[in-house]
Amino acid sequence: MQMPWWTEGVPFQCKVDCGKCCDEPGGVVYLQRNDAERLAAHHEMEVDAWLERDCRRTIDGRFILNSDPISDICIYLDDKKQCTVYHSRPSQCSAFPFWSENLRSNRSWKKTVDFCPGLQDEDAIIVNGNEIRIKVVEDQLAMKGFRQW
Numbered sequence: 220m221q222m223p224w225w226t227e228g229v230p231f232q233c234k235v236d237c238g239k240c241c242d243e244p245g246g247v248v249y250l251q252r253n254d255a256e257r258l259a260a261h262h263e264m265e266v267d268a269w270l271e272r273d274c275r276r277t278i279d280g281r282f283i284l285n286s287d288p289i290s291d292i293c294i295y296l297d298d299k300k301q302c303t304v305y306h307s308r309p310s311q312c313s314a315f316p317f318w319s320e321n322l323r324s325n326r327s328w329k330k331t332v333d334f335c336p337g338l339q340d341e342d343a344i345i346v347n348g349n350e351i352r353i354k355v356v357e358d359q360l361a362m363k364g365f366r367q368w
């Protein structure tokens with residue numbers, strides 16, 4: 220079986236103060252169950268109460284993070300384009316840019332490279348194939364999501 224092109228590793232280093240991938244109106248952050256537990260704990264809340272306060276659902280019932288009603292951007296992005304829950308952020312956020320939808324074709328990867336400065340940084344370090352595989356799986360699990368707590 221042919222290995223995916225990224226198995227050899229990809230240079231990437233997230234840029235401090237960028238926030239571009241969070242700052243997208245209409246962006247959707249899918250959640251795994253352990254994301255909900257971690258974020259509820261971060262806010263010192265019960266998971267049910269946190270889901271009620273900070274989440275909404277897709278049409279098919281999966282929990283996703285709320286967006287600001289005016290900007291339509293993630294509720295956890297502050298005015299300085301920093302994530303206010305960075306150390307507890309959802310696994311799908313930490314998996315970016317190594318999402319299945321970005322890696323699936325040359326065209327989608329080129330779009331991702333053009334979008335993300337961390338993939339264009341001369342000082343970027345190589346993220347190895349195993350690390351990328353873990354991120355791909357994390358993204359897939361988040362996309363699968365959960366509907367009941």
Ligand code: SF4
Nearest residue numbers: 233234237238240337
């Ligand atoms: S767009 Fe890329 S460099 Fe910018 S915050 Fe997102 S992952 Fe980091």
Ligand code: SF4
Nearest residue numbers: 241293295296302312
């Ligand atoms: S949770 Fe944090 S990292 Fe994820 S989209 Fe929101 S601001 Fe960005």
